[in-house]
Amino acid sequence: MTSLPPRRADARRSRAAILTAAAQVLDTDPDAGLAAVARAAGVTRQTIYAHFASRDKLLAAVVDHLTEQAVAAMDAVEADSGPAGDALLRLLAAGRQSTDRYPALLRQIAAQPVGPDADQLRHAPVADRIERVIRRGQRTGEFDDRLPADWLATAVIALAHAAEHPSGTDEAVLSRTIRNTLTRAERG
Incomplete structure (x- = not known):
């Protein structure tokens, strides 16, 4: 035995x-x-x-594996310390550094047709960490609290994905855009 x-x-x-x-x-x-x-x-x-059981099942497991690696990298940045804006940028940088090792694979994964529920599930562990930092920033007044934190987390993920696009933007522009989105949302 x-x-x-x-x-x-x-x-x-x-x-x-x-x-x-x-x-x-x-x-x-x-x-x-x-x-x-x-x-x-x-x-x-x-x-x-x-x-x-199949190549598709393997690819799905690879997505989960890469997500686990990104989440582990994000958890290592101590997102509960320092200003929320800085913590959020550290989270995004850690996740990006982890996933940047496989740019072609991630483009392939992103191009796979999945429904909104599958995409939301794929991003859930990342979104949870981002949302936690956004809520902290809203409590301290660092971030605008007039929009729901989960919506803002989705917006931050979309902005980060847009920056990953080949015609995307650099880290400094992404950082400014995210900070502006979170601090000035609906402040007309």
């Missing part, structure tokens, strides 16, 4: 290797097949299929 835990550990290591390899391979070649992912992960195609 002692062989069961090591197999589970092996399965976890295989899954992690597959997800890491898939992110790297699909970023380099968005049309790569599972055989290329298997080679890069050092596993067989059958091992991939043991974890993921």
Whole structure:
């Protein structure tokens, strides 16, 4: 019976290797097949299929994996300290630094047709952290409190995505735009 835990550990290591390899391979070649992912992960195609029933399921798991990495990076920036505006920019920079490693893959993911519910679920862990900082900024008077924090979090995510677009903008312009959006919303 002692062989069961090591197999589970092996399965976890295989899954992690597959997800890491898939992110790297699909970023380099968005049309790569599972055989290329298997080679890069050092596993067989059958091992991939043991974890993921299809390429689409693998891609969905890669999205979750990248989201987990971005959230971990965001959690490391201590968003509950310092001015809310600075904390928000630290959160966004941490998330962006984490996801910037896979620009082609993220463009491919963004181009996938998903409904608004799926997109909202994909962004939920990120949105929760952004919304928490926005609420703090609203409580302290740093951010305008006349618009709902969840709406502002969605707007911040949309602005960050717009800046990631190839014709997007640089970090300084993004920072000013986000601060202006949060501090002057509806102040006509």
